[in-house]
Amino acid sequence: MKEREELLDSEELEELNENDGQKLKIKDVIKVLIIVVAIVLLIGFFVKPIIVEGASMNPTLQDDDYLLISRQSYTFGEPERGDIIVFPHHESTEDSLYIKRVIAIPGDHLEIHDGNVYINGELQYEDYIKSGAITEGYVNLVIPEGQVFVMGDNRENSSDSRYFGTVNIEEVTGEVFVRLWPLSEIGRP
Template identity: 40%
Template sequence: MEETQKKKNEVWEWTKALLIAFGLAWFIRYFLFTPIIVDGQSMMPTLEDGDRMIVNKIGYQVGEPDRYDIVVFHAPEKKDYIKRIIGLPGDHVAYKNDQLYINGKEQPEYYLDVYKEGISEGTLTEDFTLEETPAQVSIIPEGYVFVMGDNRRNSKDSRHIGVISTEEIIGYTSVIFWPIQEIGLVE
């Protein structure tokens, strides 16, 4: 009888431990961090198709998006996109001669330097102004951001789909965890 009670207690302890572990995993996955697989070439050379990353879902609950953050958001096509924030609320965004201008001032894009060096003809980013995008605004409205992929020649981004509501942003990402040779932080 005593041995039967011990077995019941042991089963109950294991059941509680498993329930707590699954509960914690569910909480972390749905409220704090989630994995994502990069799908496509729009963020090359920074991110490669198939890279697996961790998305921080709580960062923007306590803070604001920053210029050059890599974010994951719900796109109009019912897909999740991964792009880089270029413009913030109140900014005017323009490109001229492969140079980014925010509010009329040149802005560095160090993460594109290697990519630009590999281009033999033309520019990486075609000229445009914010007014020429689907947003058709002169400045980015409050509660929105302007995003672009690093592979400017092959990226469906705010130049095509307009500004993105910050409410559509799932989170930001900077950690690659797979493939093993790519593990690390990205800028």
């Protein structure tokens, strides 16, 4: 009889262990789900994916390139010359974004004439624009505080600060920090 009691006790114990194991599994799944949701929300706060539409940033960026932008790049600083930034397109009825390169920052004296760009009197060597491309237009201005002057790398096919003026730094959505697609071009553009 004692053996039967011990046998029942071990069966009951085994059943209890199975129930505890199932409870533990459910708790583990819930913990993993909470962690995944937290990571997704955190990433969404810091990073935003975008797809390039158009040719204004050729040859650096191509139509349909898949990019990630850092939403927090300028939380503790300001854009620098050469940064590729994303900001709202105010002339559009959609929530579309522009992707352009920062050419001049607050306080810079920018001149564009004779197909060349000068910052503070120095001719700029822009190896990111298409070979033989010229920068059309005439600009002679000091960039105001809180503003940046932006242009597309495809100077002959870009709506940029030459046409719509400087961009308010507070309106910048973020800085492009990595290209994910196409895979052959993965990395910092």
